[in-house]
Amino acid sequence: MKNSLHKHATLAMVALATALGANAAQAQEKKTVAYLAPSLDISYWQWVGYGVKQKAEELGMDYIELTSENSPAKQMDNARTAVTKGVDAIVIGPVSSTSTPPLLAYLKSQNIPIAFAGIGPQPGQADYTSSVTANNYETGKAQGSFVCKLAKERGGNQVGMLSLPQDRENAQKYLKGAEEAFKADGCDLAQMLETRALTINEAVTQANDMLTAHPDIKAIYGMYDEAGTGAAKVLETRGLTGKVGIAVADGSPTTIGLLKANAIQGIFFQEAVGQGIDGTQQVYNALTGAAVEKDLALVMPLVTADKVDSPEAKAVIARVFPPAN
Amino acid sequence: MTQNTTQASADTKQATFEIQHRESIIGSYRTEIAIAIAIIVLALAVGSQVPQALSWGNFANITQAGAPLIIMSLGVLLVVITGGIDLSVGSVFSLTGMVTAQAMAHGFGGFEASLIGLSVGLLFGSINGFLVTIAGLAPFVVTLITFAVAGSLAFIVTNGRSMPIGDPDFWLLNSGSLVPGMPNYILFCIVLLVVIELFLKKIVAGRWFYAVGSSAQAARLLGIPVKRTTFLAYVASSLLASFSGLLTISYILNAESTAGSSLMLQAIAAVVIGGASLLGGTGTAVGAVLGALMITVIQNGVNLIGINSFWQGSVTGVAILIAVLIDRFSKSRRGAG
Incomplete structure (x- = not known):
């Protein structure tokens, strides 16, 4: 009897150990992706994170999130923390392109695949898995043409621009593309004002001042959501409203509402969620040995007021921000 | 003959008194007059480049853009006069907007939501006042803490998302006209300016603010309620920051968690430009309003002329320097006189 009890207990222990071992192995096999956000006080980076998380769940990966608070040093610390935690891959919205070389060197030494979302690495860097960004130059050209068309439809050729800070690479590319389009399509950029605070209030003041100085402006190009x-x-x-046209880049629930109300004529959507999804897919491919696309430059799709409720527009918007918004 | 001489003597005395009274008013507002002249010169200089700068429409732009800063500066002034500093106003401004918008999203009407929003100011002002007066902590440290906490809460309330304003009539707070022909934002600025200036100059409790700022110890010996006065200064500062936040969301019909981030430094700069000393004991409401107007005119001018907006900070810095030099120059002349 005593022997039989012993035998049963031993068998149970063996079964438990096997089960725990199997679970541990399974846990070890489950990959983890870390999303390093530059800051989470901007909706855009939250939405990229939503895309990363959504794709990670779909691919059976665990997800962790760290925020760099716009500090390159914190970003580096976060990368080290993520590696210490044992993550298998990183998707990053970097603080800036120029902050990336030491980070890439470190992750290469740790053999961790990394995908960029939203902002790419510093030009000349090659030690990354994938970079999923908007094609700012081509989008700038498309935006310039659309804004010029809006101005001409309203009987003028002067346009104004509320720009992101021009020390940003994406802002420079937007501007270059737009200026080329204005020139080609016969429009004059009457004034460009750069934001400092990225707030609606600042954009209101700037738009007011711009229209005061240049009352003949017939269309305004807002390079970021708050500007529009x-x-x-x-x-x-x-x-x-309607007498001066507005086109805006990025897209949010607020600007979509304005588009539906015809207060804005077109939005060039930056696919924040989509960039998170695509970046996660690329690092997953790298982990599983599948083909990887090194540079994915997404042209920002235009949705106009008359097509905002179409199925195509809804599909675009689904790659911009989470449904809860 | 004697009667005529007496009458002439009385008239002379009356005239002398009036001149002296006028001179004393001019003398006590010398800094403010200099700033007002500087603003006019600045506006004319911008107008020479962009004629529309001197239009009525641009005047409306400037007053609308400057109203929140003016109101916030009046609050900060009260704290600065007592020798303190309030770094939390920008965050309180943002948090008020977010809380008010969130309250409306939860079904509260504009009025009730505004009261909830103002309670943010009341709460943070009380915390600042309590920690400075009762706990005896340095104002810089206390308001740095509440700046961080309120700023963080502004993000937490809506997870960092901007919030549209739910009440369709809420724009009336800013752009309606309680007095026909005058938008409310101008009315509020004028009323607050007059009330605070009269309070500081004509009411005994208002003079206590200067006494506390000049020397808290001497004020205490004179029987002035130093703690109560200081506490009230912080509460008023936060309340006015809250009100300024309400006015802004009423204008743009949107609340943003970063809306007030640049305003705190501007409000302190406005107060300093207006002739207040960060050491306490000096400053006027007229000066603070003119300081805020000067900053707004600079920003407006930079935009109108098309100068890169990154220069705004430098131009404002130079304006502060000039204002401080004017203030010092006029005080040393008064001292010499």
């Missing part, structure tokens, strides 16, 4: 919202507010106050 601020410009729309100013036009409403001045009774110019």
Whole structure:
């Protein structure tokens, strides 16, 4: 009897150990992806994170999130923390392109695949798995043409621009593309004002000042979401809604609402969620030995006011921000 | 003959008194007058480059853009006069907007939501006042903490997302007209300016603020309630920051968690430009309003002329330097006189 009990206990222990071992092996096989955000106070980076998380779940990966608070040093610390935690891959929205070389050197030494989302690595860097960004130059050209068309439809050829800070590479590319389009299509850029605070309030002040200095402006190009919202507010106050056209880059629930109300005529959507999804797919491919696309430059799709409710527009918007928004 | 001489003497005395009174008013507002002249010169200089700068429409732009800063600066002034500093106003401004918008999203009307929003100011002002007066902590440290906490809460409330304003009539707070022909944002600025200036100059409790800022110890010996005065200064500062936040969301009909991030330094700069000393004991509401207007006119001018907006900080810095030099120059002349 005693022997039989012993035997049963031993068998149970063996079974438990086997089960635990199997679980541990399974846990070891389950990959983890870390999303390093430059800061999470900007919706855009939250939405990229949503895309990473969504794709990670779909691929059976665990997800962790770390924020760099716009500090290159914190970003580096986060990369080290992620590696210490045992992550298998990283998707990063970097603090800036120039902050990336030491990070890439470190991750290469650790053999961790890394995908960029939103902002790419510093030009000349090659030690990354994939870079999923918007094609800012081509998008700038498309935006310039659209804005010029809006101005001409309203009987003028002067356009204004509320720009992101021009020390950003993406802003420079947008501007270069737009300027080329203005020149080709016969429009004049009457004034460009750069943001410092990226707030609607600042954009309202700037749009007001721009229209005061250049009353012949017939279309405004907002290079970021708040710019479009601020410009729309100013036009409403001045009774110019529809008389001066607005096109905006990025896209958010607020600007979509304005698009539906015809206060904005077109949005060039930056696929924040889509960039997170694509970046995660690329690092997963690298981990599993599948083919990887090194540079994915997505042209930002345009959705106009008349097509905002179409199935195509809804598919685009699904890659911009999470449904809860 | 004697009667005529007496009458002439009385008239002379009356005239002398009036001149002296006028001179004393001019003398006590010498810095403010210099700033007002500087603003006019600045506006004319911008107008020479861009004629529309001197239009009525641009005046409306400047007052609208400057109103939140003016109101916030009036609050910061009260703290600065007592020898303190309030670094939390920008965060309180943002948090008020987010809380108010969130309250509306939860079904509260504009008025009730505004009261909830103002309670943010009341709460943070009380915390600042309590920690400075009762706990005896340095104002810089205390308001740095509440700056961080309120700033963080502004993100937490909506997870960093901007919030549209739910009440369709909420724009009336800023752009409606309680007095026909005058938008509310101008009315609020004028009323607050007059009330605070009169309070500081004509009411005994208002003079206590200067006494506390000049020397808290001497004020205590004179029987002035130093702690209560200081506490009130912080509460007023936060409340006005909250109100300024309400006015802004009423204008743009959107609340943003970063909306007030640049305002705190501007408000302190406005107060300093207006002639207040960060050591306490000096400053006027008129000066703070003019300081805020000067910053707004600079920003407006930079935009109108098309100068890269990154220069705004440098131009404002130079304006502060000039204002401080004017202030020092006028004080040393007064001292010499």
